[in-house]
Amino acid sequence: MPDDFLIAHNPEDGSRLPYLLRIPLGPDGVVLKAKETWPRTGKVYCHRATGWPSEPDLVERVPTRSCVRRGASIDLVLDRGRENRSQFVLTRARGREAVFWQTARTAKQARPAVSLPTRAAQASPPSRSSSTATSGMPGPSTTSRSPPAAKGLPAGDYAIEVAGRVAASVERKSLVDLVSTLTTGKMRYLLADLSSLPTAAVVVEDRYSAVFKLDRVRPAVVADALGECQARFPTVPIIFCETRALAQEWTYRFLAAALAHAGEETHVETEATPLTSARAASPGEVRQWAREHGYAVSDRGRIPREIREAFDARR
Incomplete structure (x- = not known):
């Protein structure tokens, strides 16, 4: 499967879609014709192409962090x-099939007309005591550790x-x-990026019930959007906490x-190879080793304990 997102010039003369895109999805990737190299000011219309040229005139090659098909859309996160x-x-x-390439800036969130809930859900606060930030990293103020290094994160x-x-x-x-x-x-788009990581979450510094007290936007719009996000990205939970x-x-x-x-997974991976690949020696191998090292051992019957212990010790 292709690993990079590729943009090339369309070799077709006179085409209104001057670029070719290869999305790293499937064994051969998804190839589209496009009008632009990125949806900066509006959605970019795309059309299926017959295939990727053998000698493409590349415009850009970008490593891909995540590319996942979800229903009628493909979420692409570049590195x-x-x-x-x-x-x-x-x-x-x-x-006819139509493909639109969009970003959060060019897309508009749908606002379905639904009735407001009659009762607001109540969130239960955690029973543990609150804490303060330490050197820009969340954690108890009593924790003694060196400040974390500041650097950019792929997401979060x-x-x-x-x-x-x-x-x-x-x-x-x-x-x-x-x-x-x-x-x-x-x-x-944020959740698509977070879902590419092994573990991720979104934490909100308020109650879920506060959603239904909003006055500048319909609460049902936010509630429906939250439900859609959790159904679409089930591996990234959205947690509501009462306070910062x-x-x-x-x-x-x-x-x-x-x-x-x-750490547990790393330990299991490290220890798995010798444990799973180790094979108990047969009695014949033990007898052969014993004779080669001067031990008297019969051809049949139980191998003496001291010989077995000596054989195990040499390993």
Whole structure:
């Protein structure tokens, strides 16, 4: 399967779609004709191409962090700092297939007309005490450790690394930021990026019931968008905590648990090879070794304990 997202010039003369895109999905990738090299100002119309040229005139080659087909769309996350999250939406127009390439900036969140809930859900606060930030990393103030190194993350606000790779990440949001991210359509791109990591979550510094007290946007719009996000990206939970301090506490405990889990998996991988590949020696092999080393052993019957222990010790 192709590993990189490729953009090349369309070799067809006079085409209104001057670029070819190869999406790294499937054994041969998905090849599309496109009008632009990135949806910067609006959605980019794409059309299926017959195939990828044998000697393409490449415009750009970008490593891919994640490329997943979800229903009628393809979520693409590129391994670069900017212009890295996009989505290809497969639909039909006038009975023919149409593909639109969009980003959170160019897409608009759908707002279905639904009735508001009559009762607001209540969130139960965690029973653990709140904590304060330490050197920009969430965690109890009593913890003594060196400040973490500041560097960019592929996704999220906080993360842990194991063997130089991000093992878990958390995106923290206030309710205002959450609403803005949902209604502008940016949340699905953020979740697509987080879902490419081994473990990830979004934690909101407010109650879920606060969603139904919003006055600048219909609460049903936000509630429906949250439900859609969880159904679309079930591996990235969205957790509501009552306060910033409790959200900070949850983030710290989540990352600590993820670190311990990653350590257990690393230990299992390290120890699995000798345990699974080890084979118990047969009695014939033990007898042959014993004779070669001057031990008297019969051709049949039980091998003496001292010989077996000597054989095991030499290993």
